[in-house]
Amino acid sequence: MTDNLLLIFGKWFFTVAPRGILNIGENYALWAWKFFSVGYFLPRIFSPWHRDITGYGRGFDLRRFLRVWGWNFFSRIIGAILRIVVMAAGLAVILFFSIATIIGFTLWLFLPVLVPALLVIGTFTLFL
Amino acid sequence: MRILHGSEIYLEQSGHARALRLERLLPRRSAGIIAFGSGVTVILGLILTLFFLTEKQIVYACLGLTLVALGIFLGVGVFWLFSGFLRLERPLSEGGLKQALQHEALGSSLTFAAASLLQSAAEGDSLYPSRFWLYVTKQERFVSIWKRLGINTGELREKASSAYPPAAVFSLLEILQTAWTKVLAAGRSTVDDVDILMALFTTDEILHQILFGFEVEEADFLAVALWELQREHDRTRRAKFWSRERLLDISGVGKDWSAGYTVNLDRLAVDITAGVEFKRPPEHLYGHRRQISQMERLLVRSSGGSNVVLVGEPGVGRHTFLRAFAARVRSGETLSPLRYRRVMQIDSSAVLGGTGNQSDILQKIVILLNEAVAAGNVILVINNIDAFLDPQPEVGRLNATEALLPYFQSSLRVVGITTKRGYQETIEKHPQLQEILSKLEIAEPTPAETLEILEDETPRVERRTGVWFTYLALEEIVSLSQRLIQNIPNPEKALELLQETAVYTATNVPSGVVGPEQVQRVVTLRTKIPVERVQGQEKEILLNLETVLHERVVGQEDAIRQIADALRRARAGISSGKRPIGSFLFLGPTGVGKTETAKALAAAYFGSENRMIRLDMSEYQGNEGVSRLIGEVGSGSGLLTEAVLAEPFSLILLDEVEKANPKVLDLFLQVLDDGRLTDAMGRTVSFTNTMIIATSNAGAELIREIMQGGRNPAEARESILDSLQRQGIFRPEFINRFDGVIIYQPLNEAVLTKIAGLLLRELNVRLKEREVSVKITPELTDAVARGGYSVEFGARPLRRYIQEHIENYVARGLISGDIKRGDLIEIPPNMV
Numbered sequence: 001m002t003d004n005l006l007l008i009f010g011k012w013f014f015t016v017a018p019r020g021i022l023n024i025g026e027n028y029a030l031w032a033w034k035f036f037s038v039g040y041f042l043p044r045i046f047s048p049w050h051r052d053i054t055g056y057g058r059g060f061d062l063r064r065f066l067r068v069w070g071w072n073f074f075s076r077i078i079g080a081i082l083r084i085v086v087m088a089a090g091l092a093v094i095l096f097f098s099i100a101t102i103i104g105f106t107l108w109l110f111l112p113v114l115v116p117a118l119l120v121i122g123t124f125t126l127f128l
Numbered sequence: 129m130r131i132l133h134g135s136e137i138y139l140e141q142s143g144h145a146r147a148l149r150l151e152r153l154l155p156r157r158s159a160g161i162i163a164f165g166s167g168v169t170v171i172l173g174l175i176l177t178l179f180f181l182t183e184k185q186i187v188y189a190c191l192g193l194t195l196v197a198l199g200i201f202l203g204v205g206v207f208w209l210f211s212g213f214l215r216l217e218r219p220l221s222e223g224g225l226k227q228a229l230q231h232e233a234l235g236s237s238l239t240f241a242a243a244s245l246l247q248s249a250a251e252g253d254s255l256y257p258s259r260f261w262l263y264v265t266k267q268e269r270f271v272s273i274w275k276r277l278g279i280n281t282g283e284l285r286e287k288a289s290s291a292y293p294p295a296a297v298f299s300l301l302e303i304l305q306t307a308w309t310k311v312l313a314a315g316r317s318t319v320d321d322v323d324i325l326m327a328l329f330t331t332d333e334i335l336h337q338i339l340f341g342f343e344v345e346e347a348d349f350l351a352v353a354l355w356e357l358q359r360e361h362d363r364t365r366r367a368k369f370w371s372r373e374r375l376l377d378i379s380g381v382g383k384d385w386s387a388g389y390t391v392n393l394d395r396l397a398v399d400i401t402a403g404v405e406f407k408r409p410p411e412h413l414y415g416h417r418r419q420i421s422q423m424e425r426l427l428v429r430s431s432g433g434s435n436v437v438l439v440g441e442p443g444v445g446r447h448t449f450l451r452a453f454a455a456r457v458r459s460g461e462t463l464s465p466l467r468y469r470r471v472m473q474i475d476s477s478a479v480l481g482g483t484g485n486q487s488d489i490l491q492k493i494v495i496l497l498n499e500a501v502a503a504g505n506v507i508l509v510i511n512n513i514d515a516f517l518d519p520q521p522e523v524g525r526l527n528a529t530e531a532l533l534p535y536f537q538s539s540l541r542v543v544g545i546t547t548k549r550g551y552q553e554t555i556e557k558h559p560q561l562q563e564i565l566s567k568l569e570i571a572e573p574t575p576a577e578t579l580e581i582l583e584d585e586t587p588r589v590e591r592r593t594g595v596w597f598t599y600l601a602l603e604e605i606v607s608l609s610q611r612l613i614q615n616i617p618n619p620e621k622a623l624e625l626l627q628e629t630a631v632y633t634a635t636n637v638p639s640g641v642v643g644p645e646q647v648q649r650v651v652t653l654r655t656k657i658p659v660e661r662v663q664g665q666e667k668e669i670l671l672n673l674e675t676v677l678h679e680r681v682v683g684q685e686d687a688i689r690q691i692a693d694a695l696r697r698a699r700a701g702i703s704s705g706k707r708p709i710g711s712f713l714f715l716g717p718t719g720v721g722k723t724e725t726a727k728a729l730a731a732a733y734f735g736s737e738n739r740m741i742r743l744d745m746s747e748y749q750g751n752e753g754v755s756r757l758i759g760e761v762g763s764g765s766g767l768l769t770e771a772v773l774a775e776p777f778s779l780i781l782l783d784e785v786e787k788a789n790p791k792v793l794d795l796f797l798q799v800l801d802d803g804r805l806t807d808a809m810g811r812t813v814s815f816t817n818t819m820i821i822a823t824s825n826a827g828a829e830l831i832r833e834i835m836q837g838g839r840n841p842a843e844a845r846e847s848i849l850d851s852l853q854r855q856g857i858f859r860p861e862f863i864n865r866f867d868g869v870i871i872y873q874p875l876n877e878a879v880l881t882k883i884a885g886l887l888l889r890e891l892n893v894r895l896k897e898r899e900v901s902v903k904i905t906p907e908l909t910d911a912v913a914r915g916g917y918s919v920e921f922g923a924r925p926l927r928r929y930i931q932e933h934i935e936n937y938v939a940r941g942l943i944s945g946d947i948k949r950g951d952l953i954e955i956p957p958n959m960v
Contacts, residue, residue: 008146013204017204023372024370027370027371027372027375027376028370028375030372030376031376031378034380034460035378035381036380037380037381037382037383040382040383040468041382044385044386047385047386048386049385050384050385050386050387050389051387051388051389051502051503051504052388052389079385079386082382083382083385086381086382107200111197111201111204114197115194115197115198115201118193118194118197119194119198121190121194122187122190122191122194125190125191
């Protein structure tokens with residue numbers, strides 16, 4: 001319950017706000033994880049596309065077996081390809097959000113130093 | 129060092145003193161200007177950086193970057209200052225709270241808003257009424273609250289300024305202590321600005337009086353304040369687009385890629401999960417949140433089939449409940465086996481309609497169910513599931529129990545929707561179905577919950593129609609719909625009334641403000657029940673009810689006076705509200721005006737003779753009488769309960785009540801006592817807006833004997849009632865339940881003459897169309913009275929006597945041409 005405004009600001013700037021930035025970054029990463037169904041696809045990566053599988057029928061016929069196996073395998077491959085593409089896109093977006101969060105977080109912490117430093121450097125470079 | 133006093137100490141304790149000072153320096157509205165400046169700086173910086181980078185002038189690019197950083201820093205400052213960080217509530221820990229209580233640090237629990245109020249209105253140890261009222265009539269939150277309460281802030285300020293003596297002050301200590309006590313009692317730990325006003329409700333009698341003048345009670349203010357705070361909280365929550373709650377409220381791509389195709393289901397079923405993406409279910413599921421969790425648990429249990437049947441009357445929110453469930457399934461906020469499934473609903477009408485025979489229908493159902501099983505991600509909702517499981521199916525229904533059972537026992541999850549009656553007639557009769565379809569009752573929300581549902585819905589309706597609902601209007605909607613619309617449950621009837629009132633106000637009230645009067649008007653238009661405040665014609669009727677009734681009923685002053693008194697009590701709002709408007713037992717011989725009184729009453733008070741539910745109790749002598757009145761499971765609804773559900777505001781006439789079966793009379797004991805009855809379908813029917821009149825000829829002989837003995841039967845009421853009880857005609861508890869037992873006296877000659885005159889005047893009204901009239905002379909009325917009277921039937925034969933002796937005479941004259949238009953027919957008494 002301190003009444004020192006500068007101290008309140010300092011506390012907020014260096015503790016509350018960085019935690020907030022990390023939280024927001026985490027939220028967006030989780031959004032991407034869920035939107036691109038990364039966790040959802042992982043255990044189902046080779047599941048047939050829309051359960052589109054053909055039965056082997058009664059008795060054994062090698063040609064029929066190979067043909068049906070081929071079709072079912074193809075269905076799984078189609079599913080896997082699409083899922084992998086979406087998961088890859090999701091991971092790329094997660095990576096982007098992670099990097100953006102790290103940059104934002106670092107920038108935030110250095111902002112009080114960075115702003116005066118850039119001002120000083122700029123002024124010196126321009127006028128001196 | 130400056131020594132702090134009174135309010136200053138409290139402000140320092142709150143931790144908001146500096147923030148308040150800062151806000152004075154930089155008002156909140158300057159945030160927009162600073163944010164704009166910050167944005168322009170960042171954009172300018174970015175343009176310069178990019179430009180100089182392409183020109184390969186690194187030094188100037190650095191300057192651009194500096195501008196970007198400066199802009200961000202400026203933006204941060206704005207964010208910090210105005211995003212509410214300084215305003216954030218700082219709830220005390222349990223230890224901190226104890227310590228604050230010990231040290232009487234009353235300011236430590238103040239919110240920013242409360243501190244702001246104190247800063248504006250308090251000085252030293254006092255709170256100044258004039259400054260306080262200025263603050264609470266200008267501050268945004270309070271203005272919204274007053275508006276909801278239907279109070280004009282200017283008028284309120286004016287009234288408040290003249291209500292207090294010039295030197296009036298409040299004790300700040302007392303107010304804060306009261307506020308804190310109330311807050312702690314409510315289980316909270318911070319004192320907000322509305323809590324300070326609530327404290328004044330207790331400590332300041334003048335405030336109480338001012339608001340009472342605007343018909344606002346403490347409870348109303350509290351309810352509206354909580355509503356406003358809830359809305360503020362919801363708005364803030366919704367505005368945080370970066371919050372986890374908002375970001376993760378999605379389904380994501382490819383959740384159905386591992387599931388089978390559902391070609392037929394897509395055609396015949398409605399995908400509720402897809403629907404909730406565009407039309408969100410209500411945020412606050414009052415009373416149903418726990419039931420959704422219960423349904424989820426029932427749907428994932430492994431043994432005995434993972435199916436649920438939702439049992440409730442149409443309109444209690446079964447479909448809203450399902451939509452809320454579907455929203456949770458869609459966003460994966462549910463139990464793992466249910467996540468990201470498709471909740472698909474098939475309607476009995478879609479499946480059963482348009483197909484000829486049963487085998488076709490069964491085939492159709494089987495195709496749909498097979499598809500749902502094969503898809504592997506469908507939670508199948510079957511609306512009106514009872515229509516598929518009827519052991520004795522009628523048109524549009526089917527007994528597909530045997531075909532459906534294997535699916536109910538499979539991995540498919542089914543949610544059935546049915547009514548109580550549907551459940552009783554189908555699933556409850558089949559033990560296996562009962563076992564594999566877990567029953568989940570969706571109860572009708574209570575009036576308090578309905579009010580909260582209306583609070584949620586009101587802003588949406590207001591946006592659509594451009595009207596503004598006061599809180600009292602919402603209360604009136606709940607109250608009137610509860611009392612007067614019985615055949616539709618809550619919240620449906622209340623929501624319907626909300627919509628209707630909004631449309632009525634938008635088209636008929638220029639100000640667009642909806643108060644209780646508009647609600648009353650709409651209810652009156654809808655139900656034909658005169659619920660509007662006692663005014664104009666109705667006021668006249670009530671005040672002169674005796675006269676109005678005596679226009680049709682001659683004599684029987686005692687009965688008429690008692691009924692009129694009961695009605696006035698009910699309409700002025702001082703009756704108990706839990707019993708019928710009035711209940712009377714009319715005792716007396718035949719033809720003395722008992723039924724006529726009831727008819728006159730229905731016409732005068734209830735608006736029409738048609739508002740009378742007449743039951744001839746001689747038809748209820750057998751044991752089946754009760755089931756005829758309230759219905760029986762499996763064999764339809766009851767005559768009485770259905771009639772009252774359809775017309776809750778009516779007069780119930782129980783003719784010849786002494787002839788009814790004793791069990792039927794027991795049924796009425798409850799009606800007379802509690803004002804409600806539960807029918808065979810389990811519906812509670814309210815009789816609180818009915819008037820019950822029972823008539824009986826029992827004791828007629830005794831009444832005659834008393835009259836012949838020269839005594840007044842009304843004065844000998846006790847001995848008449850004793851005699852009826854001794855004979856076992858009525859039990860004491862039955863007689864005592866009535867508001868009044870009225871003894872109707874046999875008619876004397878003078879009364880009979882008056883009745884004869886009345887009936888002759890009625891005849892003249894009918895003859896008016898033919899432009900002829902009968903000359904009514906004292907001799908004629910005397911002759912009619914003498915000729916038409918019968919000891920056994922009282923005045924009842926009078927009407928027939930007039931028909932035979934006068935109407936026939938006039939009819940013959942009109943046909944033969946002896947009586948012409950404009951004639952005044954003089955009938956010699958000796959002809960009658």
